[in-house]
Amino acid sequence: QKEVEQDPGPLSVPEGAIVSLNCTYSNSAFQYFMWYRQYSRKGPELLMYTYSSGNKEDGRFTAQVDKSSKYISLFIRDSQPSDSATYLCAMNDNFNKFYFGSGTKLNVKP
Amino acid sequence: GAGVSQSPSNKVTEKGKDVELRCDPISGHTALYWYRQSLGQGLEFLIYFQGNSAPDKSGLPSDRFSAERTGGSVSTLTIQRTQQEDSAVYLCASRVTNQETQYFGPGTRLLVL
Numbered sequence: 001q002k003e004v005e006q007d008p009g010p011l012s013v014p015e016g017a018i019v020s021l022n023c024t025y026s027n028s029a030f031q032y033f034m035w036y037r038q039y040s041r042k043g044p045e046l047l048m049y050t051y052s053s054g055n056k057e058d059g060r061f062t063a064q065v066d067k068s069s070k071y072i073s074l075f076i077r078d079s080q081p082s083d084s085a086t087y088l089c090a091m092n093d094n095f096n097k098f099y100f101g102s103g104t105k106l107n108v109k110p
Numbered sequence: 111g112a113g114v115s116q117s118p119s120n121k122v123t124e125k126g127k128d129v130e131l132r133c134d135p136i137s138g139h140t141a142l143y144w145y146r147q148s149l150g151q152g153l154e155f156l157i158y159f160q161g162n163s164a165p166d167k168s169g170l171p172s173d174r175f176s177a178e179r180t181g182g183s184v185s186t187l188t189i190q191r192t193q194q195e196d197s198a199v200y201l202c203a204s205r206v207t208n209q210e211t212q213y214f215g216p217g218t219r220l221l222v223l
Contacts, residue, residue: 043114092210099155100152
């Protein structure tokens, strides 16, 4: 079993839709949760970062962590074509090794 | 300021040849990571350097893979006797100790024919 599971998609939505991206994980020691966005032929860039359970909002983006269910989500409101990218979740346990999901490819159609 | 840089950006090699991939981290970042990303796959951890500590090599897939970091800055990932299954994008990332943000380079796209 992988440490982090993520649906690879692709996910195709119309412009303006609300997008929900999710990951599940197996290691209850994970404390730090991150979402990265990766455009084609580029390196990933950090989008959101949360510690432990709860919600965090940044503009159109909201990250949720439910440690009891070992489930994290990223919501994108009013999605734009420029949001089209691959979204990777990542997490670690306060040590130095990061565990990444396989990424979900998102396409927002104009 | 300057981000993480990697060279070459693309590398085509023949099966059995050795390759060296270079990473220049952000100045002052003490932690450096190498990852491999195969087509449609997530990031596979390869190796992690932290300051002068012994590196965490637990992700290296075979003894054909090795990496070093000289002077706590530049790092080189070496793949010996390359195989076709080594074809992937090799990503380097650096961060400041005790901060969760990793900054990634653009990657080196390796194709083994």
